[in-house]
Amino acid sequence: MSDHPIGRFRFMDTQNVNLDGFAVPDPTLGLVAFGSAGDPEPSLVVEDGRVIELDGRAEADFDVIDAFVAAHGLDLAAAPEAMAIDEVAFARMLVDPAVPRTEVVRLAGGMTPAKLARALAVLRPAELVMAMTKCRARRTPSNQAHVTNRSDDPLLLAADAATAAAFGFREIETTVPVLGDAPSNAVAVSIGAAVGSPGVLVQCSVEEALELELGMRGLVSYAETVSLYGTEQIFVDGDDTPWSKAFLTSAYASRGVKMRVTSGGGAEALMGGAQGCSMFYLEARCVALARAIGAQGVQNGGIDSAAVAGAVPGGVRSLMAENLMVMLRGLEACTGNDALMSESDVRRTSRTHPIFIAGSDFICSGFGSIQRYDNMFGPSQWNAEDLDDYLAMQRDWGVDGGLRTASEPEVARLRERAVDAVRAVYRLLGLADFDDIWAAQAVDAAGSKDVPAADLMTPLAASRLIRDLPITMLEVIDALAETGFEVEAERMLAMLRERVRGDYLQTAAIFDEQLRVLSAVTDPNDYAGPGTGYSPTPARQVEIDAIRQQRSVGDIQLEQERSRTEALQVSAPSAEAGHDPREVVIGLSPAAGRAIWRTLCGLTVVEALDELLAGLEEEGCTARVVRVNDSLDLGRIGLTAARLAGSGIGIGLQAKGTALIHRRDLAPLANLELYSVAPTLTRAAYRRLGINAGRHAKGATPEPERNPYSDEAIEARYHTTVVSLVAIERGCVVPGAPVETMTLQREA
């Protein structure tokens, strides 16, 4: 690299994407997405129903992962057929809508990790999208939120959990910057979630044993932080074995608590223990193990190591292929898009988008529903900063990404109720007293920086009491009901009843708002090509489409009415041609002074007009204002004005602000000067247009005014409004109607 790069490269170097790290592939370090030379050839040898060789390794040499997968993970009945199948042939089955999901899942059950890894490496990105559409377990897609903050503020956690539920998240994951705060966080988020919606699952991600304890006490309704790794060394470094994890998995189920495991490509490379294998092969071992230990689902797709995968060629594709592998093992797929993997908005969107359009059980295994700085997992791939982007993307593609729009008044009401509920429960249980200032700040806050009143010792003290007394969810429910929050108490009790039923232990289970279980059992994915599979109900489509920012012509009309003024009036029902050679006529469009009062740049029509008149005055010209009623075409309006003017020079001004200078002898679509980009205009610009029109009237050739240019997406911002304003203009056109003479009450 040159010490003195040229300007073009200096400029490119400053772009955000160049903050990301990109690695030269290095198989010895595990820095390779697919197909390292260190990956074994797929193999499976079975003798008397016992696996004696797995992916090139003899039974005597099995490490703990091989041993567990060999003993529990493979469908040996399907294995002979599955291991013999050509990998490209299997890849084609994945994208062939005529081959049902159940058939490819059956075959995958008989495939070793190396075999399945090799088959999925064949798929191109668009094929991954097709395969994921068919292979995810649950028909209805969903999404998971992170709700955390820097101070473990229980009031803010509750308000933000209610907000996340209002936006449609069906699982909420919290965690702690201070381990001792975990019980308080679990209680506050559970209460907040219950305020926001019935049936939202809540977890608190902490160390394995403490997390299990929280689950046993009923303080959380699912668990996810049960990590698997693809090599024995890293697995043991993580202080577990496949047998301890299998036992843990059963321990959760024994208490009626839903649980999934966590893995992700790049984790072993990040910890320096990839043993020369590719990320994808090691992840294939994790996913096979997840199935073997009896977990119902897997959170993967990089997770904390997503940026490691993102640093190598094909790495982002491998993250999605990992998710697909989970689906093929018949498990719930919580598909990453979790830890932020790039500083570039373009790259992170690109990483998520194929999964977003394919749909998964949980598109994000942790959408940061709070601001980046409040995310105690670290910033997510998607954050509160991006909520409206995500909702707009759902609307753009007509895709159900699991979220819905929420109105400001509704979210304000829910946040207040969540804060009140936590205050009431903590007070009644003797956990903490919160003052009014803290509560008001938490309701209004966009993040913990807006809650300076929060006291850091409060959650710690409350947590100690919850653990020591101990307080279970039954006491929390009792306190809610006693303090007037019966609805929320019922919702939380309903979640405890669901633990007794156990239906939500099945693969990919979530609850809808009627507390129906949607899982691989009750809501199996039945995609079989176009016209089949999940499609949003009409009501759900409305939730996707009706984002709060959308405006109708009627909305624009109402907005315009708020700027109505009496300053612009008709003074005569007609207008005669003038004879003063210094007279310039300003022609207004039909809606000016009738239905449109404010231009796109924010100035009122009267203000724009006032500047035009002032500019003409500066040049010593006289001016007349008329309204052209039979056309909304600005060229026609300007030409009509010019033909009425004694000087032969006219100004056309559309009510939305577009303006031009015209001359009586020009063709209608010609003009002398045009301000075409109305949103960028200013008082000064209209003044100069007036001045130039005056100079034209006097026979001079003024320097034409330039449209101001900017790098903003002017069209994205205004085109929808323009369509409405033009529709309003058209509604004011009366064919054959005469030109009217107008008077303007000038500004003081």
Next chain:
Amino acid sequence: MDPVGETGEVSRVRARSGTPVDQITLDGVLAGEVSLDDIRIHPDTLLAQAEVATRAGNAQLGENFRRAAELTALTDERVLAIYEALRPHRSSAADLDLIAAELDDLGATRNASLVREAARVYAARGLLR
């Protein structure tokens, strides 16, 4: 395929305490009549869920639920302690044998064989204490 809790005979599902699930009400909570055992899953329910999982094509999930059914008989403390004992380098072969015997005594035979299998592999892979 019907989920266990939604078969139209909801009252058939009972908590570990024996209380039918639809009798776990807010009034009961307020009257102090709902115990932690009333919000614990019954082993029979887990066995029924195991059937559902197996029929749905996931025998390993079914097996997990069967192990879980056995673990309902253990206290939280004991479950946490056995989990801890199964972590690497925590237990000797004899420790794991004792746990397996304890589990057998409780009728938790699937868990017992899981622990014995762990003991064998841990010995081979140097993961015993």
